[in-house]
Amino acid sequence: MQASVGSGLPGFAVTGNPDPSVREARDRVRAAVKNSGFKFPDLKVTVALSPADMPKVGSGFDLSMAVAILAATEQVSSEKLTSTIFLGELGLDGNVRPIPGVLPAVIAARQAGYRRAVVPIETVAEATLVEGVDVGGASSLKEVAAWLAGDLVLDNFQRTPPTKPPPIPDMADVVGQHEARHALEIAAAGAHHVLMTGSPGIGKTMLARRLPGILPPLGIEDSLEVTAIHSLVGELSPGRPLITEPPFVAPHHSSSTTALLGGGTGFARPGAVSKAHRGVLFLDECAEMSAKVLESLREPLEDGEVRVPRRDGVASYPARFQLILAANPCPCAPAHDVDCVCTAVVRRRYLGKLSGPLLDRVDIRVRMDPPGNAALMSGTGESSAEVRARVTAARAAAVERWSEFGWRTNAEVPGAALRQKFRLPPDVLRPIELFLRDGRVTARGADRALRLAWTLSDLRGTDQPVEDDVAQALLYRDRGATW
Ligand SMILES: [Zn+2]
Incomplete structure (x- = not known):
């Protein structure tokens, strides 16, 4: 100047x-x-x-x-x-x-x-x-x-008293839903993207909001990066400047591509995908989003960053987030599945919009059903802190294994690496070979199962997956993939 x-x-x-x-x-x-x-x-x-x-x-x-x-x-x-x-x-x-x-x-x-x-x-x-x-x-x-002029010393302390961050809701509040809870833990441990389907009010949003609480807290570098993005959008609390927990960002299903990816006139504002960097992007009612908006997620999902056009060029913002998609099973969305009035064709078409390249990146699909009486009687489950401890240990194992290749989580590992350099022994792979032969899983589905198997192994604290991890990973996918 x-x-x-x-x-x-x-x-x-x-x-x-x-x-x-x-x-x-x-x-x-x-x-x-x-x-x-x-x-x-x-x-x-x-x-x-x-x-x-x-x-x-x-x-x-x-x-x-x-x-x-x-x-x-x-x-x-x-x-x-x-x-x-x-x-x-x-x-x-x-x-x-x-x-x-x-x-x-x-x-x-x-x-x-x-x-x-x-x-x-x-x-x-x-x-x-x-x-x-x-x-x-x-x-x-x-x-x-x-x-x-040397006549005054400028303060460098905050006059606003520090505020406590709002508490992240706890997993202990969730009644039943053991399968979905377990799916979320696996997702957290491997940074896998998730699709949850189930009737309205079944607890999809409740669970998704609890994901940041079971993810490891942000390291100092990630904290600064995340805080810098939130500073750019002017959403930092003066009393609590440093963001140390993974952010949770939930744009409405009517959001525009600009709101999601960033942009705007003049200053290219970071969008939801960047605000969710190193945290969770939750898209509720995702089947109601426009196909164009859903499609626009491909670039950040692939590259971990997003390029936003602006008046005099392109701004680039980091956007490595964990995607949680939630959808009703069909357009009429009854509280109980038996009350559905949709035809089979309508039901298929509803979620069919999500198929293709976007779903290829979603490793975990989970179908949520109303908790049975037994689950309601059994009360609440573990606290987020207990789950977070397991997730943090599993993530550390993945970092140690992959960091020399530039990957931090199992979800980032390319399928080719899982099939070649890190190929598991034939007896471990046997369930996948069987599923492939019967046409019960596609080649891409097999890669996703392998990624999940590594995460199951990390959660158990073993060096590499065994046959049972692979079989469970296949079932995890299979159970959710009923549409
Ligand atoms: Zn219906």
Whole structure:
């Protein structure tokens, strides 16, 4: 950021590929400078945003423009400017207002060699998550000027008291549904995508909401990555800046492709798939979603990231999430299956929309039935903490096995690797050979069963699957695949 003040017609120009919203900043900056008791030069002012080839969007550059102008006109000392990044929107009165995306901006600034950041006071907590950068929080341009003059120390502690994250609902609340619970545990252990079908009110949403509580908490790197995305969409709580639990994101079935993948005019906003990064994307009533929207999930499912078009190119956001699809078995969706009034053709067509490339990525399909009286009598099941301990151990085993190949979970392992390099002995594979010969499973289905078998083995704490794991994996798929 550079400002020059020189002769010529009085005016204020911004160069360096600014977004229209940055050009609007001129009026705010001019007013803020004057209303903070400084002179706005009666000369030609040019502010160059650098580097010029980077898109500049939003109002976050107001503060740095104002500081650059004050320094160029020698109204403040420029001594501290070189290694400091200034972030914040300015109000007409000279107050500094919070902006989204402070965390990723400070991370980028550190990579560019900055050692100090002055940010809106409301965002101090997220900025201080970045190690190696001194953070100061400011609430007005006046304060920033006083800091530059050495007359004031900027606070770097959060004024908002820390809040506790809302508790993730616990698995202990779920009555019955042993099969679905077990399916969710396997899904968590191997990061497998899941399709749950069952009548409305059977508990599909209740179970899905409990998945983050049995997934391992996020490591520090993942926490920062996830927090950065939520900072960009402006959804961080000031009292609880760092996201340490896997996020749960549940867009409505009427959501647009833009809401799901990201985009929008001007700033390309991350969508649901990125907000669910390293967490859970839950699509309830997924058979009601448009085929185009469902199809759009293929890219993030394959690549773990999503490319979002924007005014001057493409933005790329991480989007490695665990997908939980839930659907009613048919359009009439009765509470009890026997009351269904749909024809067989309608029933088949309803879920048929989900078939093909999307379902190829879904390793687990589970059909939920109303709990019987016995299950209701037996009360509640294990707590999330107990399940999470097993899941965490299983995930650690998978990381140890696959990390040299760049995979972190069983679900990421390509079918070819399971069939060749990590081929299991013939006696272990026998159930799959039988199913393939009888046409009871397709080649892709066989790959999915192999992935699940590795996860079952990891959950048992053994080195590699045995025949029974493979047989169980096949049954797990088979039972759900009755449509
Ligand atoms: Zn029906």
